Amino acid sequence: MNLKINPILKKNQIKPIMKRDTMVEDKLVDRLEQKRDKQRIKKKRKKEERMATGGVFDKYTTENINKLRVKGIIKEFVGIISAGKEANVYFAIGEEDKPLAVKIYKIDPQNTKWMKNYIIGDPRFKKIGNSTHKIIYTWSKKEFKNLKQLHRHNIPVPEPIFCVNNIVLMEYIGEKNGSPAPRLKDVNPLPEPVKIFLKVIQYIEDMYLIANLVHGDLSEYNILYWNDEPIIIDVSQAVSTYHVNAPVFLKRDLINVFNFFGDYLNEKTIGTVDTLYSKIMKAYHNK
Ligand SMILES: Nc1ncnc2c1ncn2[C@@H]1O[C@H](COP(=O)(O)OP(=O)(O)OP(=O)(O)O)[C@@H](O)[C@H]1O
Ligand SMILES: [Mg+2]
Structure with missing residues (x-):
């Protein structure tokens, strides 16, 4: 069998393909580099976040924080202010560089029993569900609603900013360097x-x-x-x-x-x- 390639065919067909390949390859390399850069940034951010937050978030909370980041509602997590039994409070930077207190409730079934006593019987919350997630989400919503209600009536509370699932964002009270106001x-x-x-x-x-x-x-x-x-x-x-x-x-x-x-x-x-x-x-x- 003769496998020899016709030199004319080689010239006309193989070379142009080679040219196209190089262009495609360049683009691919570019894209790969961009992807790697993105991954590097994402990894760096995650590392910074882990350092700032103590790396305690469950999968859903991490997803929600990422959504808040993508929307630009949280620009940067700076550090932890308080680690409590029910929630951690973080110091963060929000839109227009506004300092924020980010309160993140732990999805912990141990807390839901006593929380129910403060939800059931409050006419603002009729259907709360039974799962730990749902009760904790209602609890966060309740804090947010209460902040709104109090703020509206000029009772001095941190201004409520945003609430999603177990995360409540509010005005941060304290020094701009991250030292919170004393109790x-x-x-x-x-x-x-x-x-x-x-x-x-x-x-x-x-x-x-x-x-x-x-x-x-x-x-x-x-x-x-x-x-x-x-x-x-x-x-x-x-x-x-x-x-x-x-x-x-x-x-x-x-x-x-x-x-x-x-x-x-x-x-x-x-x-x-x-x-x-x-x-x-x-x-x-x-x-
Ligand atoms: N808006 C805010 N600005 C500054 N610091 C805050 C703010 N909200 C909370 N903190 C700080 O975080 C701490 C805990 O917040 P908070 O009392 O709301 O949560 P908690 O669930 O009671 O936590 P703990 O179990 O530690 O009592 C406060 O004592 C205060 O130091
Ligand atoms: Mg407290």
Whole structure:
């Protein structure tokens, strides 16, 4: 069998194919390089994120964070502010370089049982489902809604920015370098305690009578101190005043606040839990 290729055919047919091949190859190499670059950037980002977040996210949370990144809602994760039992809070940079607090709830079935007590009975949340995911997502939505409701009624809380599944984005309160505002508990000694006490009491009353919410976990741990003002945080468990336990939560909040300020002030200056509780309840029923 003669396998010799005709030289003319070689000249006319093989060479042009070779030329096209080089162009295609160049393009392919370019594309491959671009792909590798993208992968390198993605890997670097993931590494930075892991370093900033402690690498604790489950698959769904990672996907949601990526979506927020793609949309430009989160530009950069800077670091962790707080690691708690139910949630971690991160310092991040958002749109227009706005500093953000990103609260990410853990998808942990251990938390859902007690959370249900603060969801069921709140008329704003009727269908919550039974899966851990659904309950935690409702919980995050609840914090976001509560922030909106309080912010709308001028109660000083971080401004709510965005919420998706188990992630709540809000205004970050603190130094631009990432040091968050201290909690009331950490301010020692507290300057102008009477002024701060009166403000906090006024906010509890306004929450109940104007915003129709009760915090339910108010204490020196959930009040930040920033620019000489108290800022209320951690409002996920706050319930509507229609909730059957709202009066109990109100009393508990008052007791916590009175206990904290009791170290600074005497009973004459601050009055008593019972008188204030009765005053708020009376005003509520006369509304
Ligand atoms: N918007 C914010 N700006 C700055 N720091 C914040 C903000 N929100 C929360 N933090 C910080 O994160 C900490 C935990 O937040 P938060 O109280 O909302 O969560 P938590 O679920 O109660 O967490 P923990 O279990 O640690 O109490 C706060 O004590 C505060 O230091
Ligand atoms: Mg807290």
